[in-house]
Amino acid sequence: MPPPGEAVYVPLSTLDDETVQTSAKASRSSSAGRYESNEWRSIWLSIIVSVLALGSALLLNSAVADVGILLQRKQSLARLPKMNPYPNFDTVGDLKKSRKMPRLWFPGVILRVNEEEPDREHISGSQVVLNETNSMFYRWRVRHPPSDSTCYIRAVVPTKAELEISNKSYIASGDTGALEVWNVTYPGQLHGITWNTKPTRIGLLGRLNFTSERGPEGAELRSPTPSFTCQEQVTVEISCPTCHIEFLQEFSDPMLAFDLQQLG
Structure with missing residues (x-):
């Protein structure tokens, strides 16, 4: 123990050469590790940047190509002929002529x-009695029928439901499928004729069925007369000796009537 007041000398520790060399090697090893780590980071960063740049270039190239294709398509579409929104509309008139659409005549x-009143003169009207x-x-x-036009x-006869809506009705009994249509071809005036002066029957045009019924699957049971050559004036006598039919023939819907259809 040194006396009080005297300085104490503490010898400094010294490093030998081996210690210095070991420290230097450790420092160089640490620096080399950090350098290698930084170098790999730089390499990976360069790779990532290169991949991103390549991807961006590919996307840009694809977008430019798509724009070019769209422009080409627009130009191609512009060169296409414009479609008519109403095809064959200008041929409707020819089609109507070729199809010979039916025309209704009232x-x-x-x-x-009336046989029971053979001398009575009836006037033309809407009442039908058979x-x-x-x-x-x-x-x-x-009006001006073409030479090749035909008529029937x-x-x-509408259904009863249709007639009720329009406040129409009829009476029908007996064999309503045996109506006879006779050609009389009478050129004179019909007004003022009686049972005794009625036109002479020339030939039977056909028979009619006065019914609103339908057959299986809606088949039509009201066959018209056979067609005949249309003339400017068609005169017939309709009779039904085995039935009783009464109705008013008016020019309104639904039609309850005997009518003439023209083809052509």
Whole structure:
């Protein structure tokens, strides 16, 4: 223990050469490790940047190509012929002529004659009466029919539900499928004729079925008369000796009538 007040000498520690060399090696090893780590980081960063740049270039190239294709498509579409929104609209007139659409004619004369009152003159009107003693004369005027046009006569009978809506009705009994349509081809005036002066029957045009019923699967049971050559004036007598039919033939829907159809 040194005396109080005296300085104490503490010898400094010294490093030998081996210690110095070991420290230097450790320092160099640490520096080399950090350098290698930084170098790999730089390499990976360069690789990532290169991949991103390559991907961006590919996307840009694809986008430019798509724009070019779209421009080409627009130019190609512009060169395509424009479609007509109404194809064949200009041929409707020719189609109507070639198809010979039916044309409806309403009678100008509806006249009854009665065997029980052989000298009575009935006037033309809308009342239709058919039975064993009453028959009806119909006359249609067809405007300028072509030489090749044909006509037929039919009975038009709506369903009872349709008639109720329009406040129409009819009476029908007996064999309503045995109506006879006779050609009379009478050039004179029908007004003022009686049972005794009625036109002579020339030939039977056909038979009609006065019914609103349908057959299986909606099949039509009201066959018209066979077609015949249309003339400017068509006059017929309709009779039904085995049935009784009464109705008003008016020019309104639904049609309850005997009418003339023209083809061509």
